[in-house]
Amino acid sequence: MKNKILVIGAGGQIGKELVEELCKIYGSDTIVASDIKADSTSPCTYEILDVMDAKAIAAIVKKHDINEVYLLAALLSATAEKFPEKGWQLNMVGLLNVLELMREKVISKLYWPSSIAAFGPNTPKVNTPQYTIMEPSTVYGISKQAGERWCEYYFRRYGADVRSLRYPGLISYKSPPGGGTTDYAVDIYHEALAKGRYECFLNSDTVLPMMYMPDALKATIGIMQADPDKVKIRSSYNLAAISFSPNEIAAEIKKHIPAFEITYKPDARQAIADSWPQSIDDSEARRDWGWKHEYTLDTMTSEMLLHLEKAKK
Secondary structure (H helix, E strand, C coil), X not given: CCCCEEEECCCCCCHHHHHHHHHHHHCHHHEEEEECCCCCCCCCEEEECCCCCHHHHHHHHHHCCCCXXXXXXXXXXXXXXXXXXXXXXXXXXXXXXXXXXXXXXXXXXXXXXXXXXXXCCCCXXXXXXXXXXXXXXXXXXXXXXXXXXXXXXXXXXXXXXXECEEECEXXXXXXXXXXXXXXXXXXXHHHHHHCCEEEEXXXXXXXXXXXXXXXXXXXXXXXXHCXXXXXXXXXXXXXXXXXXXXXXXXXXXXXXXXXXXXXXXXXXXXXXXXXXXXXXXXXXXXXXXXXXXXXXXXXXXXXXXXXXXHHHC
């Protein structure tokens, strides 16, 4: 019998591209995509699903004989700060709904993403270690830290095969910004090509950990494909690729678009960024299951501008 996979939150920044990649690897007949809104462009079976509805999740799992779930539905950092109660409810209840299916042995494997937002202002900012002080100051970060604890609890108490990564900021030419504090690093490429200038909502020297989407997909699928014995951490693994500031990404863009200009007008997202790490130590992921990133700021910028330029034509 084929391994059947359900992606919840398939319409989001990571979800769309993850579904495409999973279909390429396993075949579209093994993947079921779902989100709260319809999507006629899905390359596989699609179901409208509210992650807050535990009965609906269970029904779809049963309908399609699902045994593996990628749970991506969430309210991201900046948006969750505007709607804190909604952010907490969506990010936590959805996870617990699926963890209960793990406890009941209805599904056998779960991927749930954490984030660098789970750290906080008292966390060491440079080369942030896997195990350190975690005092998140945002609703999104609080929900991610709590989610990590629930994942590890269900693993230790019930043997649930839960796997997780702490994503840095993710950058993609396929997906528009999704309400995160690191989204300037997506929007800046669009604005550079469309207008030749960009007004950044962070200070010029705000360094944050980032990752190009192909690397994020590689890591996500990689940890799910890893032998269970190699997954030593069941809260969430640190994950890293590149770190840079708005000033540095602007300088890289200027190599391709010399007339590009950037200005700075920090807003409420600056305080969120200031509470996050600047670089991440992900040596455990590299050692345990062979994680290795491929893209640098240079190669990512070249690809982003190339693909966005093609999309305009």
